[in-house]
Amino acid sequence: MPTAPLDPALPLSEAGEFPLIAAITEIFEQGESVLVGPGDDAAVVRIRNGHIVVSTDLLVEGRHFRRDWVPAVDVGARAAAQNLSDINAMGGVAHSLTVGLAAPADLTVGWVLDFARGFAAECAKVGASVVGGDVTASNQLTIAVTVIGGCTVAPVLRSGAEPGDVVALCGRQGWSAGGLAVLARGFRSPRALVEAYRRPEPPYDAGRTAAEAGASAMIDVSDGLVADAGHIARASEVGIDLSSARFEVAEPLHAVGAALGMDPIQFVLGGGEDHSLLATFPADTALPEGWQIVGQVSEPGLDGPGVTVDGAPYEGSAGWTHF
Amino acid sequence: MPTAPLDPALPLSEAGEFPLIAAITEIFEQGESVLVGPGDDAAVVRIRNGHIVVSTDLLVEGRHFRRDWVPAVDVGARAAAQNLSDINAMGGVAHSLTVGLAAPADLTVGWVLDFARGFAAECAKVGASVVGGDVTASNQLTIAVTVIGGCTVAPVLRSGAEPGDVVALCGRQGWSAGGLAVLARGFRSPRALVEAYRRPEPPYDAGRTAAEAGASAMIDVSDGLVADAGHIARASEVGIDLSSARFEVAEPLHAVGAALGMDPIQFVLGGGEDHSLLATFPADTALPEGWQIVGQVSEPGLDGPGVTVDGAPYEGSAGWTHF
Numbered sequence: 001m002p003t004a005p006l007d008p009a010l011p012l013s014e015a016g017e018f019p020l021i022a023a024i025t026e027i028f029e030q031g032e033s034v035l036v037g038p039g040d041d042a043a044v045v046r047i048r049n050g051h052i053v054v055s056t057d058l059l060v061e062g063r064h065f066r067r068d069w070v071p072a073v074d075v076g077a078r079a080a081a082q083n084l085s086d087i088n089a090m091g092g093v094a095h096s097l098t099v100g101l102a103a104p105a106d107l108t109v110g111w112v113l114d115f116a117r118g119f120a121a122e123c124a125k126v127g128a129s130v131v132g133g134d135v136t137a138s139n140q141l142t143i144a145v146t147v148i149g150g151c152t153v154a155p156v157l158r159s160g161a162e163p164g165d166v167v168a169l170c171g172r173q174g175w176s177a178g179g180l181a182v183l184a185r186g187f188r189s190p191r192a193l194v195e196a197y198r199r200p201e202p203p204y205d206a207g208r209t210a211a212e213a214g215a216s217a218m219i220d221v222s223d224g225l226v227a228d229a230g231h232i233a234r235a236s237e238v239g240i241d242l243s244s245a246r247f248e249v250a251e252p253l254h255a256v257g258a259a260l261g262m263d264p265i266q267f268v269l270g271g272g273e274d275h276s277l278l279a280t281f282p283a284d285t286a287l288p289e290g291w292q293i294v295g296q297v298s299e300p301g302l303d304g305p306g307v308t309v310d311g312a313p314y315e316g317s318a319g320w321t322h323f
Numbered sequence: 324m325p326t327a328p329l330d331p332a333l334p335l336s337e338a339g340e341f342p343l344i345a346a347i348t349e350i351f352e353q354g355e356s357v358l359v360g361p362g363d364d365a366a367v368v369r370i371r372n373g374h375i376v377v378s379t380d381l382l383v384e385g386r387h388f389r390r391d392w393v394p395a396v397d398v399g400a401r402a403a404a405q406n407l408s409d410i411n412a413m414g415g416v417a418h419s420l421t422v423g424l425a426a427p428a429d430l431t432v433g434w435v436l437d438f439a440r441g442f443a444a445e446c447a448k449v450g451a452s453v454v455g456g457d458v459t460a461s462n463q464l465t466i467a468v469t470v471i472g473g474c475t476v477a478p479v480l481r482s483g484a485e486p487g488d489v490v491a492l493c494g495r496q497g498w499s500a501g502g503l504a505v506l507a508r509g510f511r512s513p514r515a516l517v518e519a520y521r522r523p524e525p526p527y528d529a530g531r532t533a534a535e536a537g538a539s540a541m542i543d544v545s546d547g548l549v550a551d552a553g554h555i556a557r558a559s560e561v562g563i564d565l566s567s568a569r570f571e572v573a574e575p576l577h578a579v580g581a582a583l584g585m586d587p588i589q590f591v592l593g594g595g596e597d598h599s600l601l602a603t604f605p606a607d608t609a610l611p612e613g614w615q616i617v618g619q620v621s622e623p624g625l626d627g628p629g630v631t632v633d634g635a636p637y638e639g640s641a642g643w644t645h646f
Contacts, residue, residue, distance in 0.1 A: 036480060041378060041410075041413055042478075044375070047373055053365045054455055056457050056469060057423070058459045060425050090367070098378075100467050132378055139463045144423050144467030144469075148375070159363075
């Protein structure tokens with residue numbers, strides 16, 4: 001259906017539900033596997049390889065993002081990235097997403113369309129389509145995303161790590177936490193870290209190549225590196241020891257650490273939201289490009305499955321919890 | 324993982340994220356097509372017929388439900404029903420769902436587990452599994468559901484109605500609107516209507532049989548019958564005339580209409596949320612059991628595609644909008 005352009009300054013309450021949905025839908029281009037896109041009771045997507053990989057996440061304003069810290073286009077990119085990364089962590093590639101937006105009636109049309117543009121641009125990085133959604137009024141801006149993808153080989157679970165495996169990392173790690181620390185103190189630089197917080201750059205495709213190379217377990221780092229390593233350790237019933245000297249601590253993290261009187265390795269070990277990938281591989285695996293060995297898998301210690309750093313319990317903040 | 328039982332009286336803020344998720348996950352049984360259920364970065368589901376049908380919906384407290392009007396188990400059942408019905412309306416059957424819950428920290432564990440029980444019981448009616456989810460804190464209780472299913476024949480869209488087709492309805496219609504009118508005025512009876520509002524009973528399986536019988540267009544009635552008929556009329560570029568005498572107006576709707584001084588046909592024509600199915604069929608189709616002819620498809624009138632009732636524009640409320 002042709003649609004009249006909507007004034008970006010209009011609040012949602014004056015835009016009308018159907019013109020708003022039409023304007024959003026125009027932003028979401030449909031890939032060739034989409035047989036029926038948005039606008040009917042449901043979308044229809046062709047599936048080629050006999051299975052789907054599915055994940056869902058909620059983002060709540062004030063908890064997962066702040067509109068004064070992150071522009072709409074980046075909120076959209078982050079919401080998509082966080083979900084695309086879950087498929088990455090299974091060794092898969094996403095093809096379809098749905099996005100629900102519960103928004104205050106005074107939010108502007110412009111904010112929503114910028115959000116949709118950021119979301120669409122992030123999905124385009126992996127060739128995925130936004131095939132459906134929902135928009136409704138609420139007091140607190142809440143974003144609900146579901147992502148669907150597929151794998152070329154068997155999905156890589158958290159539970160497959162074996163003693164003797166190496167632990168490896170792919171992607172920037174700690175940058176988002178560094179950016180958050182900067183923003184929380186009212187600063188806007190180092191810019192590279194603030195940008196990394198606003199718009200993570202997950203290593204899309206590294207999941208698939210790790211799966212094809214024989215990764216035994218994998219997770220995306222979203223709660224915090226030590227916390228997420230702990231998810232692998234418990235699911236696999238193993239011990240994981242991380243070697244702090246093995247991590248590359250980027251220059252801007254040193255600068256922020258110095259300014260805040262912190263050891264910058266804390267951003268790396270405790271940080272989440274970069275959506276880097278942490279995986280285990282049999283020791284003789286030729287690691288794909290971009291992966292760096294950062295630790296070892298062992299039999300669980302006396303306290304049971306868990307994570308140590310340089311052979312000792314980790315004293316820093318491992319991550320965060322949702323309540 | 325074995326889990327200690329959680330005290331239902333605990334607020335979510337004291338339950339801990341992982342024990343809460345473990346308790347919810349125990350409620351959601353996994354069907355045999357689920358290769359990996361909840362607990363990893365994503366779920367993995369076997370797909371047999373080369374496509375998926377996907378839909379998503381948000382429910383916001385105070386807008387789509389009220390905790391004082393609808394018990395948790397029924398909020399769960401409604402949230403599932405509303406989504407399962409979208410797959411029904413494509414002529415499909417759902418197999419997998421995800422559910423996200425953004426909840427105030429003082430909501431009790433008991434409310435959430437009752438919600439999950441109601442959600443699971445509704446999904447069990449069609450044999451679908453809850454394969455993933457997310458739980459987070461927010462000020463306003465918000466539920467995000469995505470449903471995935473498949474069709475045995477080509478999905479039935481809104482856009483396939485042709486002049487000369489008959490319009491048919493399957494399932495209770497107007498009962499939920501009647502129940503809402505009763506509750507909004509502080510009454511609790513007629514009980515059948517209040518129950519219908521609290522827990523819709525969509526005619527699951529009627530979508531599949533309608534598709535197999537050759538339905539040309541289909542939609543589930545969720546915005547209001549006339550409004551939803553309008554969605555078919557515009558998508559198909561046809562006129563639809565509904566015959567008010569063809570509708571069965573249930574006895575309790577007559578009673579409520581008399582008490583409120585309303586013609587009870589208004590509940591039928593304007594009501595949504597029963598998730599009945601409205602479809603069009605070629606005139607010579609032998610309609611499957613449970614379907615009742617309620618109107619005719621014609622060329623669009625002078626004003627373009629749209630809906631009339633008994634040959635005239637409908638003056639009542641056609642439904643509701645989301646902003």
